[in-house]
Amino acid sequence: VRHVHDVALQMNYYRILMGKHGYPVEKMMVQVFVRGGLDKTAKSYGVTQPTYLVPINPISDRWVRRYFEMKYKKLMDAVESGVMPEVCKPVERWNDRRCKDFCEVNELCPYYQKNYMV
Numbered sequence: 001v002r003h004v005h006d007v008a009l010q011m012n013y014y015r016i017l018m019g020k021h022g023y024p025v026e027k028m029m030v031q032v033f034v035r036g037g038l039d040k041t042a043k044s045y046g047v048t049q050p051t052y053l054v055p056i057n058p059i060s061d062r063w064v065r066r067y068f069e070m071k072y073k074k075l076m077d078a079v080e081s082g083v084m085p086e087v088c089k090p091v092e093r094w095n096d097r098r099c100k101d102f103c104e105v106n107e108l109c110p111y112y113q114k115n116y117m118v
Contacts, residue, residue: 004030004054005091012059013068028056084108 007030015025032052034042042048078084088111093099099112106112 004056008056008059009064009067011056012061012064015058016061016064028058029053030056084110086111 011028011030015028018025030053032054034047034050034052036042038047038050074085084105086109088099088109093111096115099106099109100116103109103112107117
């Protein structure tokens with residue numbers, strides 16, 4: 001579960017939205033593609049297939065809404081004040097890989113500035 005936290009939150013939000021529009025969702029899965037091939041290292045971690053279907057468990061509607069409302073409020077506060085808060089929790093940073101390699105606004109982030117800008 002901890003490895004698909006971000007995906008599970010997003011998929012559950014989509015589930016809620018689809019339900020609101022008359023499309024109830026009974027089961028959620030994501031297809032994961034193995035990047036870089038099935039070399040010896042991948043196999044040592046138990047990765048033996050080029051793709052996997054990963055089931056996503058439902059999360060309480062109330063919890064999903066509260067999570068995204070909190071993220072929205074922090075974003076709006078930052079936009080209005082012009083000050084970027086440290087909004088990402090450690091689990092959201094993927095051991096900082098997300099910060100360094102995938103965040104498009106990392107140079108504005110206090111966490112990134114403190115830890116990676118010299």
